[in-house]
Amino acid sequence: MNGDPKLEQIAKGNALALCATGAWTASFAPALERMVADAEKLAGSRPNIFIDVSEVSKLDTFGAWLIERLRRSLTQGAAEAQIAGLSANYSSLVDEVRRVKATPVIETGAITITGMLEQIGRGVAGLTGTVTDLVDMLGAVLAASGRVLIRPRSFRLTSTVHHLEQVCWRAVPIIVLITFLIGCIIAQQGIFHFRRFGADIFVVDMLGVLVLREIGVLLVAIMIAGRSGSAYTAELGSMKMREEIDALRTMGFDPIEVLVLPRMLALVLALPILAFLGAMAALYGGGLVAWLYGGVDPEAFLLRLRDAISIDHFIVGIVKAPVMAAVIGIVACVEGLAVQGSAESLGQHTTSSVVKGIFFVIVMDGVFAIFFASIGM
Amino acid sequence: MAPEIQDPIIRVRDITVQFGATRVLDGLNLDVKRGEILGFVGPSGAGKSVLTRTIIGLVSKVAGRIEVFGVDLDSSNSSQRRGVERRWGVLFQQGALFSSLTVRQNIQFPMREYLKVSQRLMDEITMAKLAMVGLKPEVAERFPSELSGGMIKRVALARALALDPELVFLDEPTSGLDPIGAGDFDELVRTLQRTLGLTVFMVTHDLDSLYTACDRIAVLGNGKIIAAGSIADMQASQHPWLRQYFHGKRARAVMS
Numbered sequence: 312m313n314g315d316p317k318l319e320q321i322a323k324g325n326a327l328a329l330c331a332t333g334a335w336t337a338s339f340a341p342a343l344e345r346m347v348a349d350a351e352k353l354a355g356s357r358p359n360i361f362i363d364v365s366e367v368s369k370l371d372t373f374g375a376w377l378i379e380r381l382r383r384s385l386t387q388g389a390a391e392a393q394i395a396g397l398s399a400n401y402s403s404l405v406d407e408v409r410r411v412k413a414t415p416v417i418e419t420g421a422i423t424i425t426g427m428l429e430q431i432g433r434g435v436a437g438l439t440g441t442v443t444d445l446v447d448m449l450g451a452v453l454a455a456s457g458r459v460l461i462r463p464r465s466f467r468l469t470s471t472v473h474h475l476e477q478v479c480w481r482a483v484p485i486i487v488l489i490t491f492l493i494g495c496i497i498a499q500q501g502i503f504h505f506r507r508f509g510a511d512i513f514v515v516d517m518l519g520v521l522v523l524r525e526i527g528v529l530l531v532a533i534m535i536a537g538r539s540g541s542a543y544t545a546e547l548g549s550m551k552m553r554e555e556i557d558a559l560r561t562m563g564f565d566p567i568e569v570l571v572l573p574r575m576l577a578l579v580l581a582l583p584i585l586a587f588l589g590a591m592a593a594l595y596g597g598g599l600v601a602w603l604y605g606g607v608d609p610e611a612f613l614l615r616l617r618d619a620i621s622i623d624h625f626i627v628g629i630v631k632a633p634v635m636a637a638v639i640g641i642v643a644c645v646e647g648l649a650v651q652g653s654a655e656s657l658g659q660h661t662t663s664s665v666v667k668g669i670f671f672v673i674v675m676d677g678v679f680a681i682f683f684a685s686i687g688m
Numbered sequence: 689m690a691p692e693i694q695d696p697i698i699r700v701r702d703i704t705v706q707f708g709a710t711r712v713l714d715g716l717n718l719d720v721k722r723g724e725i726l727g728f729v730g731p732s733g734a735g736k737s738v739l740t741r742t743i744i745g746l747v748s749k750v751a752g753r754i755e756v757f758g759v760d761l762d763s764s765n766s767s768q769r770r771g772v773e774r775r776w777g778v779l780f781q782q783g784a785l786f787s788s789l790t791v792r793q794n795i796q797f798p799m800r801e802y803l804k805v806s807q808r809l810m811d812e813i814t815m816a817k818l819a820m821v822g823l824k825p826e827v828a829e830r831f832p833s834e835l836s837g838g839m840i841k842r843v844a845l846a847r848a849l850a851l852d853p854e855l856v857f858l859d860e861p862t863s864g865l866d867p868i869g870a871g872d873f874d875e876l877v878r879t880l881q882r883t884l885g886l887t888v889f890m891v892t893h894d895l896d897s898l899y900t901a902c903d904r905i906a907v908l909g910n911g912k913i914i915a916a917g918s919i920a921d922m923q924a925s926q927h928p929w930l931r932q933y934f935h936g937k938r939a940r941a942v943m944s
Binding site for chain 1: 786787788799803804805806809812813815816817819820825831832833834849851852879882883884885
């Protein structure tokens with residue numbers, strides 16, 4: 312009963328009958344479309360054309376629509392084409408599709424050079440928007456902190472501690488591991504190259520200055536931008552998608568105070584701690600390699616380190632940490648709150664949270680380098 | 689398509705579903721006949737959605753057998769499973785539309801995967817489906833986040849019907865709709881069942897839906913089907929929960 316569908320032409324004097332047989336269903340759609348397209352050419356060839364569907368064994372929306380499409384294009388000729396032999400089972404389906412109006416489908420624009428240029432232009436113009444958004448969020452966070460200072464009871468301690476655990480405590484193993492390895496690599500490379508000048512011991516100077524001033528904090532900040540910045544954006548973004556942030560607002564809570572401030576504070580507290588731990592782990596790793604690979608024993612390493620670095624190097628490094636944390640936090644929260652309704656938008660904003668976070672961290676590092684150089688630290 | 693005595697389209701035998709120590713379904717048996725609209729009711733948290741999800745294969749069961757279209761879903765190979773999945777449509781409680789696709793792309797998604805049809809035909813069928821579920825053609829280019837709750841349900845139904853399935857699962861299709869919208873929806877399900885010869889498995893809380901749309905009602909309680917039959921059977925039942933459900937204040941308001 313589910314034979315292949317056919318459309319036969321039977322001429323009866325002045326009239327032409329198009330007999331549809333077999334299963335007119337979605338599975339045969341390509342064949343059906345071809346047959347219907349062929350039959351559409353018959354429009355106007357005879358004064359009276361009708362479509363006989365009495366032999367159709369199975370009909371679904373696809374088949375019914377194609378019969379309707381055929382009927383419409385045949386009708387555009389002289390007389391209206393009729394559908395004959397419709398069984399009671401299928402008549403309501405055919406009636407249903409008959410009511411469908413043919414609407415032109417909106418074509419999505421093709422990619423053109425002007426379109427691409429336009430996108431680049433919009434992107435550049437949007438950069439100022441990014442900066443204003445960040446400044447806006449910085450202001451909102453500062454205002455919320457001010458309100459919390461006036462009314463300390465409204466401070467969300469539990470939430471802050473929770474985020475501190477997520478951002479700081481749980482990040483310790485991975486941060487320590489990676490900075491330890493980086494310390495090892497710096498020491499190994501330093502020894503390898505310095506050995507040619509017989510300057511093995513200077514690797515301690517390089518390691519100490521590099522780790523405490525730059526690598527420790529920069530590396531940790533980049534890792535935290537990837538680890539916690541993305542998490543903040545995804546959390547706030549999915550809350551935004553499910554109207555949770557609107558719900559907070561209608562209950563009289565300020566989302567900045569409830570959601571953003573604890574996160575920011577946790578990050579600002581966490582990054583100096585992690586940067587310190589990271590620097591220590593890197594020095595330890597470097598010291599270990601210097602001993603095992605370079606033959607600098609721990610006592611000599613420590614003596615040399617004490618001469619090579621001063622408290623200034625440590626301060627220069629650690630002072631940067633809270634500022635970088637604030638930048639990462641603000642970028643992440645701005646992106647999170649900018650998420651629109653779709654999953655795709657959540658992905659885009661999480662990506663740009665991490666990208667922008669890392670970018671601004673590096674920019675800040677450059678600014679700090681100029682500043683410390685000019686005050687002679 | 690009158691419901692006849694024939695092989696049931698869904699045959700559920702002795703299924704048990706457990707989450708940790710809680711047994712949600714406990715040796716449940718259920719048949720759904722071809723061409724009927726089965727209304728599935730029960731107290732909140734009784735496991736109606738769990739049963740639906742178990743039949744669809746989203747929740748794994750501890751014991752029992754499920755046959756859909758005569759295919760045992762546990763022992764079937766992947767091509768048999770795909771064959772079965774092509775013949776059913778599912779309307780999730782929250783719609784579950786793909787948020788990054790437009791309405792048109794959402795409805796065309798299953799067509800693109802399963803059928804080889806031209807873009808023109810897909811566009812036309814999409815418009816036909818939208819019209820069938822009572823939506824205007826302009827909706828086609830919108831994203832799910834730009835739709836109202838009722839429109840999301842309708843689009844989700846259109847997507848569930850995209851491949852002209854023989855069986856549709858509706859999980860609380862009228863929840864969150866206004867009474868007029870819910871009434872329209874029931875009418876719509878009825879019409880589609882008549883025109884497309886659908887079998888409908890409908891989880892619902894809506895008494896109106898039970899009265900106007902359903903051919904048969906099954907009641908879930910304590911992990912089992914405690915009653916199944918016509919609305920008259922339900923009203924005649926002496927089971928305490930059924931008596932409360934069908935003779936409560938709201939039920940009387942619906943019947944009067």
